[in-house]
Amino acid sequence: MPASTLFPWLLLLTVVSLAAADGGDADGSTVTGQIRVSCGASASATDGDGRTWDGDDAVSGVAAGASYQDPSLPSTVPYMTARVFASSYTYSFPVKPGRVFLRLYFYPSTYGNLSAAADALFGVTAGGIALLRDFNASQTTLALGCAYVVREFSLNVSSGATSLNVTFAPSSRQPPGGASGSHYYAFVNGIEIVPTPDVFTAPVPTFANGGRPSLAPLRGDTAFQTMYRLNVGGTAITPGADSGGFYRTWDNDAPYIFGAAFGVTFEKDSNVSIQYNPPSVPPYAAPEGVYATARSMGPVAQINLSYNLTWILPVDAGFYYLLRFHFCEIQYPITKVNQRSFFIYINNQTAQEQMDVIVWSGGIGRAVYTDYLIVTAVDSGQTDLWVALHPDLSSKPEYYDAILNGLEVFKLHKYGFNTLAGPNPPIPPKKINTVDGSRPESRKKSVVYAAVGGVAAGCLLAVLVACLFAYAIRGRRRKAEADQPADGLFGPTKSSTHFDPVQK
Known part of the structure; x- marks a missing residue:
């Protein structure tokens, strides 16, 4: 989908004014100007990591609560509320020029009478870059074997800019098997912006x-x-x-x-x-x-x-x-x-x-x-x-x-196309277990x-290790003196049993 299609003429704009985080060092080791929005929430709240999330005062979309709290969620904030959009909507965040982390939080659940699994298909753009295209959070979490997903991007806010626009646009396609006039929707649970130093272009890769x-x-x-x-x-x-x-x-x-x-x-x-x-x-x-x-x-x-x-x-x-x-x-x-x-x-x-x-x-x-x-x-x-x-x-x-x-x-991102968007990951035949829910903790x-x-190679390696250990034990029994240094994490010294490719 071309990036231009994500900005239809009926685009609505809003400015979300948020307080900056306190503190900061000259070397950028502690970041100021952080922004966090718990979308669909009516008041500020704190998550499990101690971060404060402001309520969402968006003038478009519908504030909705998740129908079920998965036990793997690290916190109810920002996952248990969402802002749901039937048409394109843009958040405009006040930022200073420079690089920022933009994180988008998605917890695919049932919001009202809407099913995130079947009906949520959308794109996201920010700073003129297509971040997501025809994104389905439910398929993504199923593929990763987790309950929620966080997408993190690093964007460079150009010199002279005073805001970062983040647009959510439902897919223009009609859902398969949907009734006449049915459409996809977009949703988001949380938006986080963290200014950073330029952590990518130096050193030169x-x-x-x-x-x-x-x-x-x-x-x-x-x-x-x-x-x-x-x-x-x-x-x-x-x-x-x-x-x-x-x-x-x-x-x-x-x-x-x-x-x-x-x-x-x-x-x-x-x-x-x-x-x-x-x-x-x-x-x-x-x-x-x-x-x-x-x-x-x-x-x-x-x-x-x-x-x-x-x-x-x-x-x-x-x-x-x-x-x-x-x-x-x-x-x-x-x-x-x-x-x-x-x-x-x-x-x-x-x-x-x-x-x-x-x-x-x-x-x-x-x-x-x-x-x-x-x-x-x-x-x-x-x-x-x-x-x-x-x-x-x-x-x-x-x-x-x-x-x-x-x-x-x-x-x-691809420069000519201004896109980072890739396909939704394929769903594996079996569910993958997870530890923290945010990313897969199995292959x-x-x-x-x-x-x-x-596995076969590992078995052969195990047999070889056993043979080496047996050989070492046999050699030690033959020695009357205990003058060899003990084997540590990195094994015996090179002068003992390390393989030397120039030796015959």
Whole structure:
């Protein structure tokens, strides 16, 4: 649907005047000017994270209450009320020029005599960008196996602008099987706007292009959609625990790991403190909880050389994607250069060789992130984005391993079409269980299918591990002296049993 069709001549306008959040630092680590609207609500209320949501005084649409409160909802605010639109409607929010997070909250329920599952099909535009097109919140939540969905976008409010317009427009198509004159409707439960520094165009990302990475500067007016924000090796981080006052959600990465080769997860040593390095790595880059946990391949070098630690992330085909990798060495003995070096692969392309976190960060406990740009093949529907890590032996590192602390994936809007809109995700044959309701906490369908082959590989790996352990135990029994160092998280030292590719 062209973006122009979302602005029919009967468009209604309103200005929602809201109070700005208190506080703020000069470095942008605490955000001012935040706006939250609990659509359809008549008064202000506070959610489970302590955020205050103002009531909705829209002059169009119908205020409605949800008929059922799903137990997985994190709070009644803003999910239990909605604003329902039979025709296009625009909210106009007072904002300052610069980049903002725009979050849209949807809880598909029955509102009055309207069923969100069958009758809600609509588009959303903001700042001239089509964010959603023919969006069906009910199908989306069924596909993700959750009760509600939050769509997060990063938009750049142009210089001189004083407002951000957000338009909801029901689809012009007639519902299948509907009575003559029946139409789709649009609805929204909550709208959140959080001003941010420019967190995307600097540093300049590396474009992974057939194994020949190159720098790829991004335009300042690029719009982004958050596809994934993962706390790798750690538990989910709720919006209230995010850094910088941005209220981001960080999900556990385990549902997206390919096959049975999960590697190992661990937390930082008690005597390691997380250190940021402003301005290149400000504290708002990611909360400490992201850098304080990690996933690595495991303690056995031979096993690590036989597989890739891989994540599979379904995305919309035909778009560019920015991938942000968060790293931090958090456990001893990894303190020096060339102790751990690895490859980063994206869609089977080499994005980074000799990734040494100590080199990039400057030492143990120091946070760092790096960005890569990838383009998916032009196609309809969804495609899988593959991210993989594997030891790089070219510098003969001390340990054959790889590590990751956090991963974010952002979709870039198509410049010629001014759109971020993708199709509704396909509904899997079986319902997916969830933990927090906001995103899936089990593998998506494509990952489940891929895991079938991974199980077989995992069994072979398990047999090899058992053989190695048995061999090690036998060797120790033959020794009369107890002069060998104990195996730690990263396994024995290279001088003992680590595989060396130059040895015969």
